[in-house]
Amino acid sequence: MKTIAIIPARYASTRFPGKPLANILDKPMIERTYLQTLKSNANEVIVATDDQRIFDCVLNFNGKAQMTSEDHINGTSRCFEVASLLNLKEDDVVINVQGDEPTINPEQINLLINYFQNKETTEPEIATLVKAIESVEELNNINIPKVVFNSKHEALYFSRNVIPASKSQQDIHINETSGYYKHIGIYAYTIEALREIASLPKGKLEKIESLEQLRWLEYGFSIKTIKTKHENIAIDTPEDLDRLIAELE
Secondary structure: OOEEEEEEEOOOOOOOOOHHHOEEOOEEHHHHHHHHHHOOOOOEEEEEEOOHHHHHHHHHOOOOEEEOOOOOOOHHHHHHHHHHOOOOOOOOEEEEOOOOOOOOOHHHHHHHHHHHHHOOOOOOOEEEEEEEOOOHHHHOOOOOOEEEEOOOOEEEEEEOOOOOOOOOHHHOOOOOOOOOEEEEEEEEEEHHHHHHHOOOOOOHHHHHHOOOHHHHHHOOOOEEEEEOOOOOOOOOOHHHHHHHHHHHO
16 A cells, blocks of 8 residues: 655635745745655655645755646645546555645654554545544634544534534533544545545535535545544644744744
8 A cells, every 4th residue: 555645735825825835934834844744654745736836846845746737626636636647556545734734743644544554444435633622712613623423433524613512502511521523634535535526516514614524424425533632733824824933933
């Protein structure tokens, strides 16, 4: 089994244009994300972009990059375009690493790699990470997707709202056994699963919640959830970047 980590990176972000090239202590964000991903057990790391500036930046720090179409509406289809150019087998695994997480822990990527290396079935499958929620503020933050899963750790639903929901907010107590989990937006797919989901049209649930993974659930795909204890710092706005730089300094 071969594992390819692909980092989708586009320039035209609505909230933060040029985000992949934003400077973080003398290194662009995409370089920091790339170098962190390179520390994992992935066999290869590739940046997938539709912007020449990002492409040139990656080559300048001796990274691997592939130009892609400008028509992709999400990172999944961009990953598939790159994966389709590679000589991958049906049981090879593609890992979609978010380009706006410059401090991603390589062990999180390894969790997904280990899962696919050790799983017994060869069915097309998707896996992702979840982490226990540690504060009520985090739980009520609509920018943090929440997830519930079954006894087999297969995702049942993702939502920007609190799930599972209580009749009274006073019943919410955040602790190690509270059962509230947030979704960490890194995905791993067999190449067959990626091929199938890349062409799916939007479903009703995704349109309501603005969460792409609901499309896959709505069309009947299984999403395995794997717990991580590592915190992720995603950069969505310039203010997020300022906070990260302050922490690193």
